[in-house]
């Protein structure tokens with residue numbers, strides 16, 4: 148298939164306005180005739196469902212949590228970027244665009260990134276109008292802080308709970324539409340498949356997670372905002388429920404999966420403390436505004452009390468290696484350097500698997516310079532969280548940090564309209580691959596989710612619907628009945644295996660394999676090893692899986708088993724993608740491709756493209772389609788933060 152990104156041409160600053168003007172409209176009186184399905188009620192889905200409901204469409208919104216307010220977006224801590232330039236420190240839409248294309252290591256589509264930067268300013272206005280309590284200066288103006296990969300302060304925040312406050316804003320708008328009956332909410336309902344009729348998305352099949360009831364929901368358009376797939380690595384900063392089922396099942400029906408190997412590792416997470424652990428905790432990037440990262444210069448000091456190590460014996464390695472950006476280098480770079488330090492034997496904290504995996508993030512200087520009260524105003528809830536988990540007080544002892552899986556830049560391929568390769572299937576938020584290239588800058592995921600939900604999808608979905616006759620498909624359609632039967636058969640198969648191992652144990656083993664061979668450093672040999680092991684493990688899964696209980700009740704094990712089954716397939720594709728991409732770019736670090744200084748080395752001649760993988764059947768190799776990337780404005784160069 149020839150990929151058509153439908154990205155506009157002409158001056159970049161006029162593209163979105165022109166695309167909006169050219170978009171077809173649906174008469175207000177006709178809008179209620181169109182049924183829109185939105186899967187997901189996080190920032191992207193909640194914003195899209197509320198806005199399309201407000202426009203008058205007949206929206207059904209689905210989530211697996213008991214309330215839309217519990218979507219994973221609630222976990223976002225540090226902030227949301229916007230090019231408001233309130234600080235008058237030289238920011239602009241163009242600079243945010245530039246930083247994002249460069250930060251993504253030149254693997255994103257310029258038109259999309261520019262639109263994102265442009266819409267960032269509208270998002271802040273929208274959220275302030277909703278009453279989102281962004282932090283303010285003493286003067287009353289909205290406050291900003293800096294995040295990695297930028298030399299300006301453009302991050303808006305609400306202490307360490309930005310996602311929660313933004314989600315409450317979106318939820319408020321959603322609740323208004325639920326009350327107005329333009330949105331019907333389906334909580335605790337999991338999408339298990341996509342219904343296509345003649346290659347066009349026409350609905351979804353769901354399981355009621357409380358009763359087990361399988362149902363078909365038909366519609367004129369389906370919008371997926373189902374979040375990212377970081378949990379394929381088992382240990383991650385993501386909520387435990389995050390999974391790939393909605394996107395993977397759509398992939399199997401014809402939606403291409405783009406750049407699955409572009410996964411993000413966040414440099415400041417609380418280090419793993421043992422093999423039994425099932426979750427990792429993020430410490431917001433905002434901490435790098437004032438916290439200084441260091442390790443002991445001498446390996447012999449690694450077990451000493453950090454306060455007893457004199458300044459001269461500390462290596463503030465980010466400040467040393469990257470004097471311009473210092474502790475605020477982008478995430479991929481900060482993560483790799485932390486790993487290097489630990490691999491060199493300079494890590495601190497307890498040994499896990501024979502290695503000390505931790506570096507210090509030290510607020511000692513900040514407390515001296517700003518005073519404890521100011522530091523507390525900025526970070527206290529994060530400090531409390533850290534202390535509750537580790538038992539150590541960051542005002543007194545430096546925090547210990549280590550990188551962990553955090554975000555996925557890959558996702559379903561979408562064009563400029565956010566439509567996938569399946570007509571009528573749109574994808575927003577972390578579920579699509581669109582705007583971040585090979586590395587996402589901090590505070591840009593919330594920006595993208597809300598740009599997609601509040602501003603892009605409410606233009607592009609109606610533009611699509613304007614060319615579609617509403618209705619025409621109901622539950623009796625053969626393709627609907629066939630998809631429902633396939634879902635029922637899949638559940639029956641999982642329940643009937645009757646083996647000995649839990650889905651959780653398979654997930655843990657798969658995740659370890661992925662982290663070891665497709666994590667922070669990847670090699671051809673390691674990836675080939677993983678590609679040999681994954682099918683073996685999957686075979687065991689289908690012959691020795693144990694699920695207690697039935698399908699006609701609340702059954703967490705059954706839910707988990709379905710999600711792990713899809714993770715197996717996605718894991719394999721991720722390794723295939725990582726093996727095919729013979730370069731290093733952003734979060735994808737192929738050890739064979741690095742500069743003498745250990746930085747990621749791209750190969751623009753051969754790999755300046757989006758890898759959009761096509762499903763070719765469970766036992767066939769996936770087919771690679773390429774969307775070439777061209778850079779008219781930000782010309783590819785070796786990224787430097789020195």
Ligand SMILES: Cc1cc2nc3c(=O)[nH]c(=O)nc-3n(C[C@H](O)[C@H](O)[C@H](O)COP(=O)(O)OP(=O)(O)OC[C@H]3O[C@@H](n4cnc5c(N)ncnc54)[C@H](O)[C@@H]3O)c2cc1C
Nearest residue numbers: 187188189191211220223225226338374576577590592593
């Ligand atoms: C700890 C943490 C902190 C973060 N902090 C920041 C930050 O400070 N700034 C920033 O920009 N980004 C941050 N991020 C990233 C950001 O939070 C996410 O990328 C973003 O919130 C994703 O939003 P979303 O709407 O795309 O998906 P989500 O919020 O993950 O929502 C997914 C929705 O889809 C639903 N769903 C999924 N699958 C199904 C299915 N099969 N059936 C039915 N429903 C389904 C879920 O129920 C949920 O409602 C952080 C991430 C983490 C993990």
